[in-house]
Amino acid sequence: MSTGRYLCIDVGGTAIKSGIIMASAPETVISSRLTPTGQGGGPAIMGTVIALTKSALDTDGLDGVCISTGGVIDTATGTVVAAADTIPHYAGTRIKETVMKECGVRCEVENDVNCAALCEYQAQGRPSSLLCLTVGTGIGGAFIENGHVWHGWSQSACEVGYMHMPGGAFEKLASTSAMTARYAAAAGLKPGQADGRSVIAAYQDGDPKAIAVLETMCDVLGMGISNICFVLNPQLVVLGGGIMARCDILDPLITKALDRYMFPNLRANTKLTYARCGNQAGMIGAYQHFVLMSSKQDHS
16 A cells, blocks of 8 residues: 655765655655764665665555665666765665565665756756756766756766866866865865865955965866856756855856856856755655656556
């Protein structure tokens, strides 16, 4: 019997978010909890996922498990095709198959940035096309057209952080971690002593070192976004990640860079905005991905 109840799990490098979404209220996460990811890599993550699923099943039953996770994901099989070193022994993990075998409940899996983009797509009024970038330790990307994530031939579309830019990879130049490392070096601080908040506070105080690194970050972001837009021509660009909460500071700098690097017609037809869904975007987007996969199966 259908419960209309879905367990949504967002696997991150430091924490695993989980919560329940009811089909009757698809934009609200209830009974949310946070579990440390730990150092055990893929096997430990799967242990946590199975434990969370069995606990939710024992409570009130489930209609499905919806998972958002880092890594390149084969959405058909729910398998981690490739993963960064931040989660060891994760590549090759057959998440969907394992959950269904161990727990007897349907499961769907999608990349975390793609899930965030699906959430933003709904929150931003369903534009015809949307480019979503998350700026943090690295830079993640996702592209949605007509409500569907563009995965590419081998599930690796929009891995924009690896784009080659003058001076290095996009995320090595324009991520928050790159910017704070540059500031720490310029200010004579130890690595890790600066973060996004402290750099923005120094920028507001008129610190020339903070002004230089923040302007450089935003200029390179604008260049990278422009390059992507020349290829994909999205209606809307959404920027997320912790530092983008300070869009009051960053938006004029990024806008200036977009004006510099895009030609006028493209710039006039490309809207820039900022993420609205907060830290529950991965879970909400994972549920939306589950619904999309269900729709595909119903029409196949």
